[in-house]
Amino acid sequence: MSINYSERIPNNVDLANDRTLQRALEHWQPRFLDWWKEMGPRDSAAADVYLRTAIGVDAEGWASYGAVKMPDYRWGIFLAEPVADRTIGFGDHFGEPVWQQVPGELRSQFRRIIVTQGDTEPASVEQQQRLGLTCPSLYDLRNLFQVNVEEGRHLWAMVYLLHAHFGRDGREEAEELLCRHSGDVDKPRILGTFNEPISDWLSFFMFTYFTDRDGKFQLKSLAESGFDPLARTCRFMLTEEAHHMFVGETGIGRVVKRTLEVMKEIGSDDPARVRAQGAVDLPTIQRYMNFWFTSSLDLFGSEVSSNAASSFANGVKGRPDETQYEDHICGDASYELETPQGRETVSLRNAMNEVMRGSYIKDCELGMKRWNMAIQRAGHDFKLTLPSARFRRSIGAWVNVPTDPSGQAVSREEYERRMPEWIPSESDRAFVHSLMQRVIEPGKMAGWIAPPDRGINNLPVDYEYVKLN
Numbered sequence: 001m002s003i004n005y006s007e008r009i010p011n012n013v014d015l016a017n018d019r020t021l022q023r024a025l026e027h028w029q030p031r032f033l034d035w036w037k038e039m040g041p042r043d044s045a046a047a048d049v050y051l052r053t054a055i056g057v058d059a060e061g062w063a064s065y066g067a068v069k070m071p072d073y074r075w076g077i078f079l080a081e082p083v084a085d086r087t088i089g090f091g092d093h094f095g096e097p098v099w100q101q102v103p104g105e106l107r108s109q110f111r112r113i114i115v116t117q118g119d120t121e122p123a124s125v126e127q128q129q130r131l132g133l134t135c136p137s138l139y140d141l142r143n144l145f146q147v148n149v150e151e152g153r154h155l156w157a158m159v160y161l162l163h164a165h166f167g168r169d170g171r172e173e174a175e176e177l178l179c180r181h182s183g184d185v186d187k188p189r190i191l192g193t194f195n196e197p198i199s200d201w202l203s204f205f206m207f208t209y210f211t212d213r214d215g216k217f218q219l220k221s222l223a224e225s226g227f228d229p230l231a232r233t234c235r236f237m238l239t240e241e242a243h244h245m246f247v248g249e250t251g252i253g254r255v256v257k258r259t260l261e262v263m264k265e266i267g268s269d270d271p272a273r274v275r276a277q278g279a280v281d282l283p284t285i286q287r288y289m290n291f292w293f294t295s296s297l298d299l300f301g302s303e304v305s306s307n308a309a310s311s312f313a314n315g316v317k318g319r320p321d322e323t324q325y326e327d328h329i330c331g332d333a334s335y336e337l338e339t340p341q342g343r344e345t346v347s348l349r350n351a352m353n354e355v356m357r358g359s360y361i362k363d364c365e366l367g368m369k370r371w372n373m374a375i376q377r378a379g380h381d382f383k384l385t386l387p388s389a390r391f392r393r394s395i396g397a398w399v400n401v402p403t404d405p406s407g408q409a410v411s412r413e414e415y416e417r418r419m420p421e422w423i424p425s426e427s428d429r430a431f432v433h434s435l436m437q438r439v440i441e442p443g444k445m446a447g448w449i450a451p452p453d454r455g456i457n458n459l460p461v462d463y464e465y466v467k468l469n
């Protein structure tokens, strides 16, 4: 099979003249398409979807809009423009020129990090596979599909690095990325959150708000990497990732808005009465947040980690926005941690996961403020809050330490008994599922969500973003 490379696979890595890369892709690309057919969005192959496609890295090229059938989407390979004379910005190699090839002694460390990032991309497509069948509007359906094709492209981005820089091992890892599946008993995805089912749209918005935001911080720290092709790849991915978090933030905002409208109509905040009107009561929204936020916190790893220390020391992975710090070496700096045993002082390099988790939590708070403002303006004293980072953790110092969402220690018995008040219970999930009815008339919204403020790319909200055919 021959592929017209620049046509089919938009890229800025000179694919047309790279025989080795072509050969690797000729093998992998048909398998990717099989995977997409089997694990990608259900019943979507014939639909014309108004999507943006990256065909270049400049302001015009990165978002080219038009109606596309998803199996024909042009998944491309892009690295952000190189920075002239870039040097390593942190760790023991601080100030040395960045690497264009992987240093031999760091090969397995880089491979593991690229595979772990790469694994999350197809995982989320698998998690979201059935959501299209219950979309609240064509606008939302289009956004779901946009996120899906871009996660597909992010997989391509990581596969490119594996093919171009890791030889045979890299090709094998690229195959494996299509063999593990989200939630699979025998071959699950690597990270826990990416094996959690996303079976309703409230979960989807929570996932794009909280879990894609973890992605943002991982990409930001890899964008600092001393391995320049990885840094440039991640820098470009961040431009796309921003849209995924927009979907989450505006999605949750629109659910809250609709709930407030219903509360006003019925003059009550009684969850049962709000539900009877077909909206999601605020305490249920809070429980969904508790679930997805705590699950996403685990993705940053243990508070104290020698792996994180060596990634930083070796120039593999920096801190998000490394330039905001003064000390980029952190050779003898220390960090104060709260552990179940009390305060502990550890070396800053060992605490890099915790530093990153801290930046992430701050970023999560911005949306909370906006939603709470809307709730306050509507005259209610209910406040959505992020649970404590000690609550419901499955990784790190707080594993097996039962606390309530505010981080206060409680007995194991209370912890288990009250969990259904804190994260979605069976009946919460059943209720949210009961709201998930497909709405596909242009401009119409399901009753549990307010319309968006504006459409995509200056088009009206009632534009037919997806022609289902």
Ligand SMILES: [Fe+2]
Binding pocket: 121, 150, 151, 154, 215, 241
């Ligand atoms: Fe992604």
Ligand SMILES: [Fe+2]
Binding pocket: 151, 212, 215, 241, 244
């Ligand atoms: Fe994403």
